[in-house]
Amino acid sequence: MGTPAGTDAEFQSRNEDPVQAPTPTAAHTRTARVALVGIHGFGAHHLRNLERLQAAGAVELVAVADPQLPAPGAVPATAAVFPGLTQLLAETRDLDVIIVATPIQTHAPLGLAALATEADVYLEKPPVASLADFNTLCEAAQRSGRSVQIGFQSLGSHALAAIEELLASGAIGTLQGVSATGRWVRDRAYYKRSRWAGKRSIDGVDVVDGVATNPLAHAVATALRIAGARTMADVASVETDLYRANDIESDDTSVIRIRTAAGLPVTCALTICATESVEPYVTLQGSAGQAVFHYTEDRLTVTTAAGQTEQLFGRDDLTENLIAHRQDGTPLISPLLDSGAFMLVLEAIRTAPLPALIGSEHIQWVGEGDAAHAVVVGIEDALDRATQEHATFRELGLPWAP
Structure with missing residues (x-):
């Protein structure tokens, strides 16, 4: 997995955090169990955003996956750490959302693996590296009934x-x-x-x-x-x-x-x-x-x-929007x-x-x-x-x- 494709995302020029989202409210009726795949590069921005959402009671980051170990203190002590998504899924149950923030060429296989679970998926941009992979991913999402949010943060504006x-x-x-x-x-x-x-x-x-x-x-x-x-x-x-x-x-x-x-x-x-x-x-x-x-x-x-x-x-936060979509049918932004x-x-x-x-x-x-x-x-x-x-x-x- 290594450095995420989103490492160079435009929103790093705006400030340290890629999103400017409101604090979750009581409308989030259930704490979503979330796993993050890819914790370096742009994955670090997802980590910070998940910490914000966890502090507000909207999510629980239960597991992360990356072949490169996290720096001390980078991941909450309550989150399990795995070298890859395969190991994470083998030992982690009842996930609501899986966030994939990994290199472009890994989006297709990791996205398909995530869709094979009961979780909804947040997939960083670009979705995949070919139109054929995109069609395969769309078909898998339709079969699974799962929702997929693509990480074009600007569309939340x-x-x-x-x-x-x-x-x-x-x-x-x-x-x-x-x-x-x-x-x-x-x-x-x-x-x-x-x-x-x-x-x-x-x-x-x-x-x-x-x-x-x-x-x-x-x-x-x-x-x-x-x-x-x-x-x-x-x-x-x-x-x-x-x-x-x-x-x-x-x-x-x-x-x-x-x-x-x-x-x-x-x-x-x-x-x-x-x-x-x-x-x-x-x-x-x-x-x-x-x-x-x-x-x-x-x-x-x-x-x-x-x-x-x-x-x-x-701007609306895409992770928060995906969670709301799962809970009450709020339309997905991306x-x-x-x-x-x-x-x-x-x-x-x-x-x-x-x-x-x-x-x-x-x-x-x-x-x-x-x-x-x-x-x-x-x-x-x-x-x-x-x-x-x-x-x-x-x-x-x-x-x-x-």
Whole structure:
């Protein structure tokens, strides 16, 4: 299991805890018995959140699993520690929820094993590493009758309901397009943190650890949700334009252009080779204005002829939402089937040709040793043009995108 795929989740930039959730109330009528698979990397964030929920009486963390032992005091003394999910399930009964926060390539087998129990499942993003695995997981969930929540935390933002109201009101006119912009910095050490980092596959097993499928996956998922694309049926086409500045297999600088079944363009321009890291955002392009949603901050800015407004929103915790769903039927915020649109994006990236290597003359290296990071020259302007024009880097005629 090792380092979780969610180690690089966008929400680490917001604060120490990836969620800003309200304290559970008396509505939680039963303490949920929870197991956590993967306790390092982003799994550590789940640990902290479970400690919060346990202190409030909403959950009991009864067991954790990871081949790497926890640091002293990292796991509550009342929780049993196992080297893997197989051992955990052999010795742990009556689980209500199993949280899987492990490397991408392990999501499918661990998710299927969890669904073979009586527990509901929280599976970190991306759900799995191929469309075939996604279909298998969906079929298993349907057979078992269990619920699966996918860890796209941004979808818990109350701003999404406000955006729906904004569009319904016609305040920014007719929605003409949606775009996602991600400008981050990742150094050489980032790709040395685990054997799967930056890989398309390991020993024939799909990993698909690209900029759009892992570090900035929330940008893609949030843009799709705002555009009304949840399931596979909501997507008409996906185009990819993939590049890499780093010495890796996967893409680190890309444009993903999606057209929804309703004909709306959704363009995601993403890089982890920027000059500096900034908060990623989703832009709604309307005929009479625009709205910009900084999803890691739950901040929505609306600009029309009447002026500009900005508002901050709260967010629901996905673990708490899953527990409420199990107890009283509260709708899931990020159900498995609603990741279908995202999985079509991942599949397009998985099956695309190898990312093109950006020429060294178009890259600047900043820093020394493992702390050095690549900067694609002019990338900020390229991202802006791609999202504004809904164009790929190649269509823009960039010198490093032949």
